[in-house]
Amino acid sequence: MPGTNLTRDEAATRAALLDVTSYSIDLDLTTSETTFGSTTTIRFTCAEPGSDTFADLVGAEVHEITLNGRSLDPATAYADSRIALPGLEADNELVVVADCTYSRTGEGLHRFVDPADDRVYLYSQFEVPDARRVYTTFEQPDLKAPFTFNVTAPDHWKVVSNSPTPEPEALADGKAVWRFAPTKPMSTYITAVVAGEYHEVQHVYRGKHGDIPLGHYCRQSLVEHLDVEELVKITEQGFDFFEAAFDYPYPFGKYDQLYVPEYNMGAMENAGCVTLRDEYLPRSRQPRSFYEFRCSVILHEMAHMWFGDLVTMKWWDDLWLNESFAEWACYHAEVEATEFTDSWTGFANARKQTGYRQDQMPSTHPIAADNYDLRAVEVNFDMITYAKGASVLKQLVAWVGLDPFMAGLQQYFKEFEFSNSEFTDLLRSLEKASGRELSGWAREWLQTAGVNTLAPAFELASDGTYQSFAVRQSAHPDWPTLRRHRIGIGLYDEVDGHLVRRTSIETDVEGELTEIPELVGQLQPDLLLLNEGDLTYAKIRLDERSLATGIAGLSKLDDSLARALVWGAAWDMTRDAELAASDFVDLVLANIGSETDAWGVSRIPTYALLAVNQYVAPEKRAAVRERFEAGFRELMLAAEPGSDQQLTFARTFAAVAHTDAAIADLEALLDGGLEVEGLAVDQDLRWLLITALAVNGREGMRIDAETRADNTISGQEHAAAARASRPTAEAKAEAWEIAMVRDDVPNETQRSVVLAFQRVGQDDVLAPYVEKYLGAAETMWEEKGTARASTALEFIFPKQLASQELLDRVDAWLESSSANPAAQRYVREGRADVARALAAQATDAQ
Template sequence: MPGTNLTRDEAATRAALLDVTAYTIDLDLTTGEKTFGSTTTIDFTCTEPGAETFADLVGATVHEITLNGDSLDPATAYADSRITLTGLTAENTLVVRADCAYSHSGEGLHRFVDPADQRVYCYSQFEVPDARRVFTTFEQPDLKSEFTFRVTAPEDWAVVSVSPTPAPEPVRDGVARWTFEPTPRLSTYVTAIVAGEYHAVHDTYEGKHGSIPLGHYCRQSLVEHLDRDEIVKLTKQGFEFFEEAFDYPYPFGKYDQLYVPEFNNGAMENAGCVTLRDEYLPRSRQPRSFYEFRCSVILHEMAHMWFGDLVTMKWWDDLWLNESFAEWACYHAEAEATDFVESWTGFANARKQTGYRQDQMPSTHPIAADNHDLHAVEVNFDMITYAKGASVLKQLVAWVGLDDFMAGLRQYFKDFAYGNTEFTDLLASLERASGRELAGWAKEWLQTAGVNTLSPEFDLADDGSYARLAVRQSAHPDWPTLRRHRIGVGCYSYDDAGQLVRTRFVETDVEGELTEIPELAGEPQPDLLLLNDDDLTYAKVRLDERSLATAVASLSAIDDSLPRALVWGATWDMTRDAEMPASDYVALVLANIGSETDAWGVSRIPTTGAQAVNLYTAPEHRPAVRTQWEQGLRGLAEQAEPGTDQQLTFVRSYALAARSDDALAWVAGVLDGEVVLEGLAVDQDLRWSLITSLAAAGRVGSRIADELTRDPTISGQEHAAAARAAQPDADAKQEAWRLGVLDASTPNETGRSIVTSFPRAGQDDVLAPYVDAYLEAAEHAWETLGSHRASVVLGYVFPVVLASADVAQRLESWLASTEAPAPAQRYVREALDDVQRALAAQACDAG
């Protein structure tokens, strides 16, 4: 449907023509299980009377359209998801009465029936362009307006929106209407409606600018898992920090956080009505990294109340104005205002790595991307926008200084409150505050793609000191920009106790291809030289031969978690770039992960270790390395301190690695209670992890069905679907493919569970047919599944574990001849890049 793909030029034309005064939206959620009533009244002005424009409405059955009192025939006026509006006057009123469809894809108005108790829950998700699935809109961020929602629903439901929830008024027996006060001026995509049989608790934050009512909502079946005290504490810490840091009062009347089912993303910053995936209310024990990430999500969405909701980008080119800033702000706040004081270490170990990976794909793009239409936005909503963007802002803070950076932000909020901006507006605010010219910096960092690599280059004197030390900067030839970097250079050497301690630190600017570091001339060569110490910039770093040997032997001897994270990242980059044998990286992980203290390091690094084992080792080495990995994880699991995150993570990792009869018997023994590890709670989520591992090995028997009887919740159903998809059985794979890839009616999170579990290492024979099946699916997925579901499918289900020259050739041939949509081609190119990277790493590991 071309009409859904709004272009930047169309949006600019419409914005120049219209000013939207007010929306009044009447939603009737009592009309049935598949559709709801939607009547929209839009008051707007037009600068050119007599002109023509269009309104947006997707997938609706339209009953009536009137423009300025004149009836329009829906059969002719409504086509291709647009309502044509002709003969506009200076002041206009559009009324559209329609029935819209509930979704099960997490887009528009999602409706969910909880299998635990058959209660009904609805919530909206409008970013990027999906408010138009619920009411008639002018769907673009720079046509802000006031919104009045009136919702008819069962009288015992909770109904929540942007404005404070009013007292419901009876309509008829068992039915009531909630009439919300008009909102401040907002973009369509940050409005919201959440309605259903939600459990609610309320609190209040008392801050420097007054009181903020707080609400917390979840499904009735999750009430026992709503850790209200911790969430309230984080929320209050966030408000205290942001209101002080931004010097601008929270701009909306109240702040509700609603934990909703089958949510596509982590959370959504609807103004004063934040929705979050209800997996953030865990029913089983989780490691500290889970709670650290949840904290960052809560603070990220809160930061959006200023970045994005109060001040909004004019068009999606400047999506980074929302996401990159909220991402940087949440980690800054987490480190400064919460118990997660080492959050930047966790960022380096986990989130930042996703930015590096995405930025090295053939699909990389600038942070400030050229989003010429909505299709471009959908595929550029990625970790370059989030993780790289936050990393680059951290570099900007190092460049201009935190005080000047914050001063620029404060003025920016005051100057553009409730308005729309372009990135040049923010840049001007920061330049005025800092006195530094930033246009060149922005061109280097925001308008170019790719990641630089920083490598040490040195000569040694006869006494073993540095005669000279320099930093060489390089870039991929396809993205050749060399940038200005503010970095730290750390020298680490063994002390008498065998610990690696920092003996010298220099902070300096790197520019161009080669930068000399004269401050370190004459410094004794350390055991470990670490570029980008303190993680100020966004760049890959390389370790010299001596430093790499030190890292492999003694990484855990570094007391500070941040330099350890940088070494973990450097060695992983070198492995992925075929500069370090994967077998050596596996040895590094097994030798040092048991002593790691950073929560994200403990949780994430075994995942990269498994990837090195299963994808980057040479085929001739792989059986031996798999045995080494399996046995090493067993030792780590059994030696870990009881009840710790390390114990839980290593048990999960060992279960994933289990292939030998002995290992699988151990996994089954833990599941059945025959193998007991002191301090390990074999709770529901861990049980599903163990069952899925047995399923992947073909040893599951009736356990999936038995466990689903024990756990019939939606989480249980999703875990069961993942376990079935993991089986090394042709029929099981075929059914998983049908449900996860071909059947558009499969609920979104169930589909995600299937496709992420489908491509298992060690199942080469049964996965072999799915290279061609993947390419066939790519031809049609965008049309049959919709953009979000298609992105999940094509991003996760490709069997990269089959990496070979033949697979690479098949992908290349498809790309040379396909007419599939550009977003689908992007995912196939990324799959090809993964295959080529794996082949290069395997060649390196082969020696």
């Protein structure tokens, strides 16, 4: 039985048979607090009259099905999430009357009641295949059609969809109906309905192609945190840039951005109706990296309006292209159009690292994954899709040139507007614009998995110059592809206490060994940096002299992107057990205080914390933890008052605090006994400090007291995380029920508990959960669904209990398990992290 799955072959068969003329969808959001009315009318043609097909609808109570005036019995026609449609005519009309169920897990139509004021908020989330949880669909991206939504709701609500919001028509009993105009042709997954007691602010962007109404929405309890002027500024900068760069006017009329609660994703590119996590409206002070990331999210979703919404992939095989392109485009736009001009540095320090990590997992896959059905899409929708894909597109831009790349995109948008395409269509446009053959490039980069490593290979003459110089390329034996790379090579010398670039070259690398004759005769620099400019996607290695230079004085390097490459190389070498974790910790302690890149400041301490907790040899760990704790206390106190460094160092100090003196400092920060000039102990920092005390079993009555003072959904989520962090058997048992068993817990609360469950230094109370975890992994995917299961299986894996015994137990489970392949994937990934940690510990022990 197919259930909620759909194969690529089934979709292709249905697409060849049908052409969808229109959808008309009537939703009644006033029927109850658990379900809503859904009536769908689909008009479509059939290329082969007399054929059979099916429509999609998940988890509904179907009351009526009418096909071309014929009544179909729901008891027989609706089964296994499909509606059988027999005996089609050339022109068809399907009407389905049903009740659908509100979601509490972020899929379909999510319903949320704000504990701060009991106001109700709804929003839809349909990617990849969840529009069918709200209305009857042909749930595949290549059956585009115009959509007409008619929504009945309480008359004091706001109702927003893909078309401009009309004036509501009053009904009896305090209800009203909003009749939206038909949309442009679009795929089901980018349709949207958002409704509830939202706060609304309207502006208008006046561009060279005409006016675009801009709406911003949030919960009433977050109005004071809606920094709408900044959000409008970024939105207008984005439209200025993209309309010019793509040479195509924004295609969907108006542009609403709605900040919604309990959101599983960062944001979603619904056409003209973008939904975003309302955590992007912070209630407490955040570092610059937060706002840089928020800007990238806003621009990412805007880029999708052209790439994904205007032109849509035929099938989910090319989902990577949607996301990779939007990811590359958002950073490109940030650099060119906003105040965040160093965003590629932040990308290198943070986002790109997630791609490297995912690509070295046993579950790695080509960027262009073989998504033969919807289940494969769910598994392959990861940071290879986003971070590696964007990195590879950056390499493509370096390969063909920015102007030809943009010219190819402009032609592509015009040729495939409001229709569907495949990657070969884009490749053809880029080849035509650039004059370069790209099919070979695509095979190397998109159809193979794994990351290459680039290392310098040279001999020195007696005078200290390079007698020979080459770049050696290697690959993991399981993913042995050696690729063509366009890279920069930078030579840096120490001059007056600074590492200054003497010269740089840009060259192509191909095969195992590429000679670089331009460097022969150059004096060996203090720092040799491969991949200068971060043009390609590859790990780089530092030669012995360059590594010593970096460890001794990385802060002497003024160029932030060059520093990011050195940080990244050192971290890669640590993860690959080539550099002792203790040395990486020392590198961070010595240099992070001088780091200026926002993402470097906020992300690199988390790498160091991982090194302390998992990569340092067990016999050294206590001493290194104390050194790290003391070091970040000093960094916090020495940082400029009110700076990002001060805030990040305070958070890191809290995360590692474990000695009596450090715990006393946390208590004093909370109670006002310790004041650090410029450090505001606001609501979010208070929760972080309380949670740090809870990890150490020193929270007392603070969690309950803080929950009473912070009666918000954020407060409830923080409180749940703090309780899950406590080092007692009772606390872990309660947290396990919330994270892995109960179905009545909101998705974000469950996620908070999952992320807080595994804590360093709690081995005794966590050891029994190894078997419980493996037992739950057998059935969790089917029982809890994709969103909950993936989060739980990834983050409750007991990585901090790293040992050979754990590896052996997991191996035995993997050999015998009949769990869903997606669940097994997360177990394999956890196992890989443990194996990596053990190898790093062995290196650190030497």
